[in-house]
């Protein structure tokens with residue numbers, strides 16, 4: 001059985017799929033940008049193999065499917081090298097049952113259009129979104145925001161559960177539609193999230209939304225209903241969700257002058273913050289089409305008309321599962337996402353089902369980082385803990401039993 005590209009690195013054999021995905025997203029996910037301000041260019045060309053999507057070759061996964069990282073139950077167990085001075089509250093029995101792995105990989109789901117019809121690379125039907133949520137729930141996932149993932153704030157994730165970030169790009173009306181009677185369209189993503197939460201109270205309707213502000217398809221400007229924008233923004237936040245930026249006009253940032261890049265990044269951040277009010281900080285960015293500017297420093301700091309802006313975290317458009325901030329290969333402005341694209345996401349989910357030991361699984365204790373001993377970690381995660389960057393964390397290692405996986 002061949003391995004699918006679920007690893008949090010861009011692997012060579014995943015490039016054809018990534019390029020196809022990027023092309024399809026490029027041609028379909030965004031409205032054509034406006035052209036009346038001189039800042040815009042048409043989004044019609046296939047992306048080049050941007051150097052910014054370079055792999056992070058910290059761990060080269062084995063090409064041989066026989067190299068299963070799960071140790072056999074009879075394997076010699078190497079004692080944990082760093083026994084915790086103050087173990088988390090979990091008992092040995094609870095550890096064996098729950099198998100916490102706070103060095104494991106998280107999942108950032110990436111949605112674009114939510115609309116009836118057929119699933120495609122850039123659109124998901126309402127029923128498929130419902131099925132995705134059911135799968136996530138059944139596989140122990142618990143929604144948090146992108147910023148919480150990126151800032152290693154996993155406090156809300158219950159013991160035994162795994163963090164997932166639901167991200168929605170491009171603010172199309174199918175993501176959040178309000179009907180004529182003022183109710184939320186149950187076929188829109190927000191309606192689906194709320195209904196799923198009602199049926200599953202331990203799965204909060206938390207998502208991170210990356211809206212567009214100025215495109216020539218009105219239904220993709222801040223969810224397409226100008227009279228409801230403020231209510232939608234506030235509602236998303238009241239539910240515990242997050243508003244990020246997807247730039248103003250969805251232009252490819254590799255094709256703009258640096259002043260234009262700063263305008264896109266700074267103006268979208270400031271506009272959203274002013275519209276949301278209450279001192280809200282927009283800290284997360286989804287790169288249009290996943291394409292980075294040549295000068296990536298402009299993501300984290302720049303100015304527009306002398307006013308500074310900056311993003312702390314930025315989302316890729318592909319990549320599979322993502323490492324968490326405790327890993328040495330963590331890069332806060334290159335956070336991998338899993339496109340909810342037909343075929344791709346099914347393969348990814350299948351891989352996660354086959355190798356659940358790769359997942360981040362919470363120990364339920366924010367004060368302690370619990371993950372398996374080196375000998376009982378999956379090989380892709382061995383040696384990846386960035387202890388130097390997390391000197392104050394209390395770490396608890398334990399010998400994980402994987403025999404019944």
Ligand SMILES: [Zn+2]
Nearest residue numbers: 029030169170
């Ligand atoms: Zn987009």
